[in-house]
Amino acid sequence: QVQLVESGGGLVQPGGSLRLSCAASGSWYGIYVTGWYRQAPGKQRELVAAITSGGRTNYANFVKGRFTISRDNAKNTVYLQMNSLKPEDTAAYYCNLAAVQAAINAWGQGTQVTVSS
Numbered sequence: 201q202v203q204l205v206e207s208g209g210g211l212v213q214p215g216g217s218l219r220l221s222c223a224a225s226g227s228w229y230g231i232y233v234t235g236w237y238r239q240a241p242g243k244q245r246e247l248v249a250a251i252t253s254g255g256r257t258n259y260a261n262f263v264k265g266r267f268t269i270s271r272d273n274a275k276n277t278v279y280l281q282m283n284s285l286k287p288e289d290t291a292a293y294y295c296n297l298a299a300v301q302a303a304i305n306a307w308g309q310g311t312q313v314t315v316s317s
Contacts, residue, residue, distance in 0.1 A: 201226045201227075202224060202225070202226035202227070202228055202297055202299075202304050202306040203224070203225045203226055203306070204222055204223070204224050204295045204296075204297060204306055204307065204308035205222070205223045205225075205308055205309070206220060206221065206222050206293065206294065206295050206308040206309065206310060206311040207220070207221045207223075207311060208220040208221050208311060209293060209311030209312045209313045210312075210313070210314070211314045211315075211316065212285055212313070212314070212315055213315070213316070213317050214285060214286060214287060214315055214316075214317055215284060215285065216285050216315070217281070217282060217283045217284075217285065218282045218285065218313060219279055219280065219281050219282070220236065220279065220280040220282065220293055220295075220311060220313075221277055221278075221279055222234065222236070222277060222278045222279075222280075222295030222308060223275070223276065223277045224276045224277070224278070224297055224306075225276065226306075228297070228299040228302045228304050229299065229301060229302050230253075230299055230300065230301030230302055231252065231253050231254070231299070231300070231301065232252070232253045232297060232298060232299035232300075232302075232304070233250050233251070233252050233253070233297070233298050233299075234250065234251055234271065234278045234295065234296065234297050234298075235247055235248075235249065235250035235251075235295070235296045235297075235298070236248040236249050236250070236269065236278075236280045236293055236294070236295060236296075237293070237294045237295075237296055238289075238291035238292065238293045238294070238313075239291055239292050239294070239310075240290060240291040240292075243291075245294065246260065247260055248260055248263055248267065248280070248293070249263060249267055249268075249269040249280060250269065251269045251270070251271050251278060255271070257269055262288075263282075263289075266282065266283050266284045266285075267280060267281065267282050267283070268280070268281040268283075269281075278295065280293070282313070285313075285315045286315060287315045287316060288315075289313060289315050290313060290314050290315050290316070291312075291313060292310040292311070292312050292313075293310060293311050293312075293313055294307055294308055294309075294310045295307070295308040296308075
């Protein structure tokens with residue numbers, strides 16, 4: 201069992217910054233990917249950024265240059281630093297951990313990010 205707890209969401213003005221955290225607990229093994237997804241009302245959930253257990257990162261085009269995903273292995277925590285936020289970044293942000301060998305696909309409960317003046 202893997203549990204993910206997100207934090208750091210909130211209300212921010214356009215151009216502002218937020219840092220989301222995803223703390224993982226439990227056990228898993230093998231190669232895994234931790235990703236941040238978002239879902240706005242009436243829209244499908246979409247990948248924002250991901251980081252592999254080897255440290256490779258991947259970003260959606262719409263956040264490249266603005267968001268940075270990173271990981272603190274000692275704390276089992278993945279961060280999403282979001283800069284230059286836009287109103288269209290408003291969404292619920294979810295953390296996901298996928299470990300194929302361990303047959304794990306875990307989701308957090310989500311944290312709301314609202315970008316508005």
